[in-house]
Amino acid sequence: MSTAVVLFTSDLRVHDQPVLHAATAGHDEVVPLFVADPGIAGAGFDAPNRRAFLADCLAALDTALRERGGRLVVRRGDPVEQVCRVVRESGARHVHVAAGVSAYAGRREERLRTELARAGADLTVHDAVVTAVPPGQVVPAGKDHFAVFTPYFRRWEETGTRAALAAPRVVRVPEGITGEPLPERSAVRGVSPGVVRGGEALARERLTAWLSGRMESYEERHDDLAGDATSRLSPYLHFGCLSAVELVRRARRRGGVGAEAFVRQLAWRDFHHQVLAARPAAAWSDYRSRGDRWRTDEKEIAAWREGRTGYPVVDAAMRQLLHEGWMHNRGRLLVASFLTKTLYVDWRVGARHFLDLLVDGDVANNQLNWQWCAGTGTDTRPNRVLNPLIQGKRFDPRGDYVRRWVPELAGLSGASAHRPWRLDERDRARLDYPHPVVDLAEGKERFARARGLDAT
Numbered sequence: 001m002s003t004a005v006v007l008f009t010s011d012l013r014v015h016d017q018p019v020l021h022a023a024t025a026g027h028d029e030v031v032p033l034f035v036a037d038p039g040i041a042g043a044g045f046d047a048p049n050r051r052a053f054l055a056d057c058l059a060a061l062d063t064a065l066r067e068r069g070g071r072l073v074v075r076r077g078d079p080v081e082q083v084c085r086v087v088r089e090s091g092a093r094h095v096h097v098a099a100g101v102s103a104y105a106g107r108r109e110e111r112l113r114t115e116l117a118r119a120g121a122d123l124t125v126h127d128a129v130v131t132a133v134p135p136g137q138v139v140p141a142g143k144d145h146f147a148v149f150t151p152y153f154r155r156w157e158e159t160g161t162r163a164a165l166a167a168p169r170v171v172r173v174p175e176g177i178t179g180e181p182l183p184e185r186s187a188v189r190g191v192s193p194g195v196v197r198g199g200e201a202l203a204r205e206r207l208t209a210w211l212s213g214r215m216e217s218y219e220e221r222h223d224d225l226a227g228d229a230t231s232r233l234s235p236y237l238h239f240g241c242l243s244a245v246e247l248v249r250r251a252r253r254r255g256g257v258g259a260e261a262f263v264r265q266l267a268w269r270d271f272h273h274q275v276l277a278a279r280p281a282a283a284w285s286d287y288r289s290r291g292d293r294w295r296t297d298e299k300e301i302a303a304w305r306e307g308r309t310g311y312p313v314v315d316a317a318m319r320q321l322l323h324e325g326w327m328h329n330r331g332r333l334l335v336a337s338f339l340t341k342t343l344y345v346d347w348r349v350g351a352r353h354f355l356d357l358l359v360d361g362d363v364a365n366n367q368l369n370w371q372w373c374a375g376t377g378t379d380t381r382p383n384r385v386l387n388p389l390i391q392g393k394r395f396d397p398r399g400d401y402v403r404r405w406v407p408e409l410a411g412l413s414g415a416s417a418h419r420p421w422r423l424d425e426r427d428r429a430r431l432d433y434p435h436p437v438v439d440l441a442e443g444k445e446r447f448a449r450a451r452g453l454d455a456t
Contacts, residue, residue, distance in 0.1 A: 001028045001029055001174075002026075002027040002028045002029070002093070002094075003027060003028065003029045003030070003031065003090050003091055003092040003093070003094075003174055004023040004026065004027040004029075004030050004031070004092055004093075004094040004095065004096060005023075005030070005031045005033055005083060005086055005087060005090065005092045005094070005095045005096070006019055006020050006023045006030055006031065006032050006033060006095075006096050006097075007019075007033050007034075007035070007079070007083055007095060007096070007097040007112075008032065008033065008034045008061070008072075008240075009097065009098055009100065009105075009240075010098065010100070010130050010238070010239060010240045011098045011129050011130060011240035012034075012054075012057040012058065012060075012061045012200065012239050012240045012241055013061070013064075013200045013203075013240055013241050013242065013243065014061070014064045014065065014068070014167040014168065014200065015165075015166075015167045015200065015204070015243065015246065016164045016165045016166075016167075016243035016245055016246045017129070017165065017167070017243070018098075018126045018128065018129050018162075018165060019096045019097060019098050019126050019129055020032070020096075020168060020171075021165045021166075021168060022096055022124065022126065023094070023096045024168040024170070024171055025168075026094075027094065028172065029090075029172045029173060029174045030070070030171055030172065030173065031073055031086055031090050031092060031173060031174065031177055032061075032065055032070055032071070032072050032073060032171065032173065033072075033073050033074075033075065033082070033083065033086055033179075034058060034061075034072060034073070034074050034075075035074075035075050035076070035077065035078075035079040035082045035083070036074065036075070036076040036077075036180075036183070037077075037078070037079050038076070038077065038078075039078070039104075043104070044352075044355070045355065045361075045363075047355065047356050047357065047358075047361065048188050048189065048190040048191045048192075049191055049192050049195050049325035049357055049358070049359050050325075050358075050359055050361060051183075051188045051191075052185045052188040052191045052195055052198075053185075053195060053196075053197075053198035053235060053239065053325075053359045054183070054198065054239065055182070055183040055184055055185040055187075055188065055198075056185055056197050056198030056199045056202075057198040057199050057200070057239045057241055058072060058074065058182050058183060059182055059199065060198070060199025060200050060201050060202070060241070061199075061200065062182055063201075064167075064200060064201070065171050065173075068167075068168060068169060068170055068171040069170050069171055069172060069173075070170075070171030070172065070173045071173055072179075072182070073086070073173070073177055073178070073179035074179040074180045074181070074182060074183075075179055075180060076180055079108060079112075080108065080111045080112050080115050083095060083112060083115075083116070084115050084116065084119055086177065087116065087119055087121050088119065089176070089177055090174050090177055091174075092121060093120065093121045093122065094121060094122055094124065095112065095116055095121060095122070095123050095124070096123075096124045096126065097109070097112070097123065097124075097125055097126070098125070098126050098129035098130055098240075099125045099126060099127050099129065099130070099134065099135075100130070101130075101135055101273045101274075101276045101277035101280075101364055102276065102280060102283065102363050102364070103280035103281070103283065106280065109123070109125060128161070128162050128245060129240070129243075130240060130244070130273070131244050131269065131270045131273050131274075132161050132244040132245050132247070132248045132266055132267075132270055133156055133159055133161060133270050135270075135273050135274035135276075135277035135278070136274065136277060136278075137159065138152060138155045138156050138159055138274070140155075144278045145274050145275055145277070145278035145279070146271065146274065146275075147275070147378055148378060148380060149267075149268065149271050149378065152267075152271050152274070153264065153267050153271070156267050156270060156271075157267075161245045161248055161249060162245060164243065164245055164246045164249055191325075192322060192323055192324060192325040192357065193323060194323045194324035194325070194326075195324065195325045195326075195359055196232075196235065196324075196326075196359070198235065198236070198239060198241065198359075199241060200236075200241040200242070202236075202241075203233070203236035203241035203242045204242070206231075206232070206233060206236070207233060207236075207242060207247065207250070210231045210233065211250055211251065211254050212254075214229055214231075215231070215251065215254065215256075215258045215259060215262055216256055216258045216259075217229065217258055218230070218231075218258035218259075218261050218262050219257040219258050219260070219261040222261065222265075222329070222330075223329075223330045223394075223395050224395060225313070225316075225317075225328055225330055225331060225395045225396040225401035226396055226398070226400035226401040226404065228328070230328065230329060231262065232326070233247070234326075234360035235326065235359040235360040237269070237360070238359070238360040238361070238362050244266055244269065244270070247266055248263055248266055251263050251266075269364075269365055271378075272364045272365050272368040272369070273364045273365075275287070275364070275368055275378065276363065276364040276367070276368060282367065282368065282371065282377075283363050283367050284348060284367070286371065286376040286377075287368070287371050287376060287377045287378065288376055288377065288378075288382070289376065290375060290376055290382065290451060292344075292346075292374075292376070292450065292451075293450065294344060294345055294346035295343065295344045295345055296345070296346075297343070297345070299437075300343050300345070300437050300438070301339075301343075301345055301349060303434065303437050304318065304335070304338070304339055304343065304345075304350075304437075305318065305353055306318070306322075307319040307322065307405075307406070308434050309338070309434070309436065309437050310421075310433070310434045310435050310436035310437055311338065311388045311389075311436055312392065312399075312402040312406055312409055312417055312418050312420065313331075313334065313388050313389075313391060313392035313395075313396055313401065313402055313418060314334060314335050314338050314388050315402075315405070315406050316331070316396075316401050316402045316404070316405035316406050317331030317332070317334065317335045317405075318335055319405040319406065320405050321354070321357050321358070322357065323405075325357050325358060325359040326358065326359055326360065327358070328401075330391070330395050332354075332369065333373060333386060334386045334388055334391045335350075336350055336369070336370055336373035336374070337373050337384075337385060337386035338386070338388055340370075340373055340374040340375070341373075341374070341375070341385045341386075341443070341444075341447045342385065342388075342438060342440060342443035342444065342447070343437070343438060343443065344443070344446055344447050344450055347370045347371060347373070347374035347376065348370075350370055351366055351367050351370040354366055354370070375451075383447075383448075383451055383453060385444055385447065387440060388440070389418060389419070389440070392415075392418040393415065393418065396418070397415060398414055398415065399412065399413075399414055399415050399416065399417030399418055402417040402418060403417055406433070408431055408432050408433040409431070409433060420433055421435065421436065
């Protein structure tokens with residue numbers, strides 16, 4: 001009997017699952033393995049919101065495997081040690097895993113290859129499992145990655161994707177391979193109250209509804225803060241409950257300007273993965289240093305984190321994050337610009353806070369989007385500043401988003417919710433809402449001086 005181990009990481013699904021597909025197609029028996037890695041917690045990435053969502057994902061994966069005659073084996077500890085232990089227990093000679101792009105994933109792969117070779121087993125690393133197009137497949141002449149999105153996107157569109165794979169009909173697991181009980185969402189403390197449920201079955205339901213419904217209007221409505229017209233599929237993509245390949249192919253089959261805009265966002269996700277794959281240090285170091293000497297004002301940083309900056313649209317977005325563990329993409333852009341360019345605070349402070357709360361907190365997308373907003377990343381206009389008043393007027397013109405998330409301002413009508421300081425003194429005094437932490441013009445001037453832009 002030929003036995004293989006499937007090490008699940010950020011690919012917690014059975015549909016369009018190249019790792020599981022290769023193992024079940026090429027071997028008689030398979031050990032579907034997930035290792036709860038204490039190193040994740042040690043590195044500060046084991047946030048309660050993601051841990052709760054992960055528990056849902058693992059339960060759903062176990063259910064899907066059991067429907068096919070298998071089950072999920074959960075172990076805890078160093079992933080390399082646990083994989084090697086399962087190899088010895090099962091007699092497996094082959095291990096399959098999805099390719100990652102972080103420095104940590106690279107070290108894990110290197111260690112796995114070395115230790116498995118000593119154990120007489122081999123390692124197969126599969127591309128296009130986490131992304132639609134593998135990092136390194138689309139590169140400019142003489143370079144290892146694209147640093148600008150638009151030329152990358154042109155080549156990405158020309159490249160196409162692999163074919164989507166059907167879920168295996170049968171998964172046979174060798175007897176005698178034991179594991180720990182599945183983690184339970186109810187055991188996780190400190191979870192934001194509005195965090196959605198995870199898992200592949202729910203993800204596929206949401207995808208079907210998205211493709212047949214609101215995706216059609218995505219191009220014109222994706223920046224509508226109050227309309228909440230985005231797919232909200234990012235947590236499911238982060239944990240691999242959905243395949244980026246399948247999303248691209250199904251959206252293109254549906255067609256239309258909404259589908260094209262949605263696919264472009266999936267290409268942005270691939271773009272950031274290929275940048276991080278080529279420059280792993282960009283997770284915490286400037287991709288392009290601007291010589292910034294960031295300010296550290298703990299009161300202003302606390303006001304930003306708590307959604308008490310005095311700028312309603314910024315505060316609404318930050319409170320959505322606190323409640324849901326998720327934030328509208330337009331909100332992410334404007335709160336990041338506000339922190340890094342209006343308050344002139346290090347982007348790493350914001351990136352860390354997002355990783356502490358976001359269910360879809362992804363090292364490639366989170367860190368490189370933060371760098372894009374801070375002007376230390378791949379933005380071709382690194383000194384642009386998003387004005388929260390203009391952003392509010394444009395993307396929340398009636399103030400509905402602000403009233404939804406900032407209840408102190410719920411009594412203000414229309415666009416007045418964006419400028420509570422214009423109320424007369426008596427009405428303003430009734431509001432339990434702070435004055436702006438900084439004057440926008442002052443913040444912009446300070447940023448310009450810091451970047452040496454005074455003369456421009």
